[in-house]
Amino acid sequence: MNLKSIYKLGSPPLFYKLCIVLEPWYLISSILLIAVGMYGGLFVAPPDYQMGDAFRIIYFHVPSAYVSMMAYVFMAVSAIIGLTWRSNVAFSLAKSCAPIGASFTFLALITGMLWGKPMWGTAWVWDARLTSELILLFLYLAYIMLHLSIPDRSKADRATALLAIVGVVNIPIIHYSVVWWNTLHQASTISKFAKPSIATEMLWPLVIMILGYTLLFAAFLSKRTAAELAVREKRTRWLQTLIVGDKNNA
Amino acid sequence: MLPRHRRFTGLIVVLFGVSLASFFVLKSFQENLLYYFTPVQVQSGEAPIDREFRMGGLVVPGSFKREEGSLSVEFVMTDGGASIRVKYTGLLPDLFKEGQGIITRGRINASGVFSAIEVLAKHDENYMPPKIQPLTEQT
Numbered sequence: 001m002n003l004k005s006i007y008k009l010g011s012p013p014l015f016y017k018l019c020i021v022l023e024p025w026y027l028i029s030s031i032l033l034i035a036v037g038m039y040g041g042l043f044v045a046p047p048d049y050q051m052g053d054a055f056r057i058i059y060f061h062v063p064s065a066y067v068s069m070m071a072y073v074f075m076a077v078s079a080i081i082g083l084t085w086r087s088n089v090a091f092s093l094a095k096s097c098a099p100i101g102a103s104f105t106f107l108a109l110i111t112g113m114l115w116g117k118p119m120w121g122t123a124w125v126w127d128a129r130l131t132s133e134l135i136l137l138f139l140y141l142a143y144i145m146l147h148l149s150i151p152d153r154s155k156a157d158r159a160t161a162l163l164a165i166v167g168v169v170n171i172p173i174i175h176y177s178v179v180w181w182n183t184l185h186q187a188s189t190i191s192k193f194a195k196p197s198i199a200t201e202m203l204w205p206l207v208i209m210i211l212g213y214t215l216l217f218a219a220f221l222s223k224r225t226a227a228e229l230a231v232r233e234k235r236t237r238w239l240q241t242l243i244v245g246d247k248n249n250a
Numbered sequence: 251m252l253p254r255h256r257r258f259t260g261l262i263v264v265l266f267g268v269s270l271a272s273f274f275v276l277k278s279f280q281e282n283l284l285y286y287f288t289p290v291q292v293q294s295g296e297a298p299i300d301r302e303f304r305m306g307g308l309v310v311p312g313s314f315k316r317e318e319g320s321l322s323v324e325f326v327m328t329d330g331g332a333s334i335r336v337k338y339t340g341l342l343p344d345l346f347k348e349g350q351g352i353i354t355r356g357r358i359n360a361s362g363v364f365s366a367i368e369v370l371a372k373h374d375e376n377y378m379p380p381k382i383q384p385l386t387e388q389t
Contacts, residue, residue, distance in 0.1 A: 046379035050345060055377055084258040121343030121370045127285040165265055169272045180276075181283045182306060184353055186375040198377040 012229050013238040015089045019226035026219035033212030040205030048202075057115045059205055062189075063213035065108035068136060069171055071101030071217060075143075076168040079161035088232055089225075091157040094164060095147060096224035100217060102140035109133060120184060128177035129185035132170060139167040153232070286353050290331040297358065304355045305334065305364060306372060311348040327354070327364070334358075338366040345371035 009015055041059035048055035075097035082090035112130070113123040124130065143160050150156035178187045190196040196203055233239045251259075276283065286306035287297040297303050310333060313326035322339045325348075336354055346352060351374060356366035 048377055049379060051373070054344075058377070080258070080261055083261055084254050086254075118344050119371060119373055120345075121341075121368075125285070125370070128283050162264075165261060166268050168265070169269050173272070173276070181280075182285050182288075184285055184370060184372055186373050189375040189377060197375045199379055201379065202377050 010085065010087045010089050012089055012233050012236075013242075016226055016229045016233075016239075019222040019229075023219055023222035023226070026215050026222060030212045030215035030219055033208050033215065037205045037209035037212050041209060045202045045205055046199075051119060054115065054118060055202075057111050058189075059209050061108060061111040061115065062206060063209045064104045064111060065133070066210055067213045067217050068101055068105040068108050068133070069174060070214065071097050071104060072136060072139070072164075072168065072171055074221075075101060076164045079164040083158060083161045083165075089229065091161065092225050092228040092232060093221070094161060095157070096221055096228050098140050098143045098147070100220045100224065102137060102144065104213075104217070105133065105137040105140060109137065125184050127183040127185055128181040129174065129183045132174040132177050135170055136174060139163075139170060143167075288329040288331075289327055289334045290329055292334060292358065292364075293332040299358060302355060302357055302367075304353055305336075306351070306353045307334075308351055309346070309348050314348050327352070334362065334364050336364045336366050338369055340367075340369070342369055343371040345373060 009018075037059065042056055045056070047053050075094045078090045078094035078097065081087055082094055109130075112133075116125075117123040143163055146163055147156050147160045150159060175188075177183060178185055189198050190203070190206070198206070230239060286304035289305065289307050291297055292305055297305070305327065307327040307329040310326040310328050315324045317323070320339070321341070322337070323342070324335065324337050326333050327336050328334075336356075338354065338356075346369065351372040353370045353372050354364065354366040355368040355370075356364055358364050
């Protein structure tokens with residue numbers, strides 16, 4: 001791909017159409033993958049030797065936690081592109097990431113608490129991993145509230161982009177918290193270069209669930225970004241002809 | 251320099267500065283961010299003696315004793331280097347057993363016995379089905 005075709009993605013009409021076209025494919029493939037992953041994780045995978053069936057919450061906890069961090073990195077990169085090129089498409093992407101990322105962070109925290117109560121003996125502790133993931137939720141919420149509190153859209157875009165970029169230092173802290181400090185939370189099972197410390201028949205549904213959750217994020221993001229672009233470009237001719245054209249066809 | 255180059259460089263400098271600042275902040279809070287001390291650290295006097303702290307380690311196999319008809323238990327915790335006797339009265343989590351990693355919260359007394367007021371089980375990152383468990387127990 002040459003540089004010119006990347007620049008073309010910055011054009012709102014083109015990106016809007018791309019989102020509209022890709023969204024159903026992302027959604028269908030993510031539903032299929034999540035269905036297969038849930039069947040594999042809840043019915044096919046054997047119970048854990050210590051935790052029995054309770055370990056199966058890993059199939060929801062790990063994908064949510066992964067997407068919560070990936071979404072933040074995506075938001076920060078969009079913010080850098082937006083601030084550098086003053087790109088409306090990049091700012092729309094960043095703004096659309098925040099509520100989706102916050103939801104996945106919330107899911108990761110809740111599923112972790114549900115597992116922690118019986119297994120650790122407590123739903124919440126203030127160790128480095130749990131605290132930094134909670135800070136991630138607060139960063140997303142701060143981003144959303146900051147955007148709402150500034151009436152001028154381009155000022156809001158720039159201020160929130162800076163917040164997103166500064167907050168990205170939290171991502172390596174979350175990831176390495178279990179390595180750098182003693183934590184109650186266990187170390188990473190699969191996100192390391194060595195062999196995963198999970199049996200293969202338990203691993204494959206997890207990988208499929210992670211892929212499914214990632215595509216679900218892509219589907220939500222496409223939908224939200226298309227809507228955001230439509231709001232921002234409501235007075236432009238391309239959007240008006242697109243909508244009126246659709247009406248004529250119907 | 252084009253304006254967009256200037257903006258991009260500015261952002262990278264901001265990001266670098268924030269990373270550096272948070273590195274030093276985390277470095278200086280290193281001790282407070284440790285969720286627990288290991289028995290070796292406790293024995294060498296790194297853990298506070300005048301207040302509560304947490305200790306993490308393995309329950310030594312064969313050391314677990316329960317006082318008949320009560321919730322009072324006693325066991326030894328180790329990290330391979332040092333061993334510390336722990337007394338506790340209360341409910342134990344599902345994963346608690348001998349050989350298991352746990353985290354206890356409490357105080358250490360003058361005779362070197364740790365009286366715990368909370369016991370949490372620490373699960374490791376290994377997940378496996380029951381049938382291959384004997385293999386790992388041998389190693």
